[in-house]
Amino acid sequence: MLRETPFDQWYxxxxxxxxxxxxxxxxxxxAVKGQIGVHGFDHLDVADVWGNVAKIERDRAGIRRDENEYIFFVIEMTGTLAVDHNESQSRLTPGDCLLLDSTKEGVLHMAEDSSRLMSVHLPRQSFLSERRPGVRIGERLDAGNPVNAMLTKHFFRFFNENGAGDRQGNATLLFDMIHLAFSRPEDGLAGIELSNAADRYELALDLIDTHLTADYLSLPWLAAQLGQSERQIQRLFQAQGTSFIDLVRSKRYRFVTEHLNHLPHVHGRISDIAYRAGFQDLSNFNRGFRARFGMSPRDYHRRRHEAPPHMA
Structure with missing residues (x-):
């Protein structure tokens, strides 16, 4: 029997x-028939969400309030879940999966007494940048799909339905399996209609995310991909209050901090992470990091992982 939780507490x-x-x-x-839990899968958080609320929604204000960005790998456990996200509408039944992008609006309708889902929190910049492009966001992967079956079997091998289990799962392997399950062959940009500036900007962001760590990522390359002049692309970013260079640097620093947040020990690996993120000059990287965060990368890592003070 499900435990009842006061709505305010559940919220x-x-x-x-x-x-x-x-x-x-x-x-x-x-009161909500259900509860919210959190568990671990390697260094990843897994939310366990039970409830009979009308819906869970993410709007522009919520996006602006969150400092962290995630791709959520969602598995429907019991009941049904209707999802409206990334211009797709899906209805999930037990065993079905999809991906949610925390930088995009969405609504999850879960008004069933037995509705339950699990959500694996994947650091967004690392997930999108280190693996092949073409990931389907907001599209259902049904339980009968052979790749889905392999993926969920791997997940529940370490994490059973009640949230107990080994919890020593391999997060890198899970990342790769999710990409395999939700990736499609890259068709290129032929045939994509860029009818307005908003569409061009969204596509530019997608291209930057999926090619962030590549040496060839540059304003001329991006302009060529979008079939626009460099000046037109510059104006596109200016209209959003930023620039190509500032946006790329911001995303690359996020890539680095995501890794520093999740690695318990770095031991000389900070330079490797910086190079993987696309930084080519370590001196500039370190100066920029200090200017942005007010401390060195190593101090940032130490503060993120230092033990909390002992409470008397």
Whole structure:
């Protein structure tokens, strides 16, 4: 029998684990049949969400409030889940999966007494940048898909339905299996209609995310991919209050901090991470890091992993 949780507590637990995703109660609802839990899979967090709320939604205000960015690998456990995300509408039943992008708006309708999902939090910049492009966001992968079956078998081998289990799963392997399950052959940009500046900007962001660590990523390369002049691309970024260079540097620093946040020990690996992110000059990288975060990369890592002070 499901435990009842006061709605306000359920709402706060959801925020604490998933960030600014807002639970919306059913009319007059004061208690939720279910609860929110969090578990570990290697260095990844896994949210365990039970509830009969009307929906969970992510809007532009929620996106702006969150400092961290994730790709959420969602597995429906019981009940059904209707998802509206990334211009796709999907209905998940037990065993079905999809990916959610925390930088995009979305709505999850879960108004069933037994609705339960699990969500693996994948650091977004690392997930998109280190693996092949063409990942399908917001599109259902049904339980009968052979790749899905292999993926979920790997997941539950280390993490059973009740959230117990070994919890020593290989996060890198899970990353790769999710990419395999949700990737499609890259068709190139032929035939994509770029009818307005918003579409061009969204496509530019996608290209930067999936080619972030490549040596060839540059303004001329991006302009060629979009079939625009460099001046047109510059104006595209200026309209968003940024520039190509500033945006790429920001995403590359996020790539580095995501790795520093999750690696318990670095021991000389910071330079390797910086090179993998696309930085080619370590001196400039270190100066820029200090200017952005007010400390060196090593001090940043130490502060993220230092033990909390002992409470008397």
């Amino acid at each position: 706060e637990d959801l925020h604490a684990i998933c960030g600014a995703y807002d639970g919306v109660p059913q009319r007059g609802q004061r």
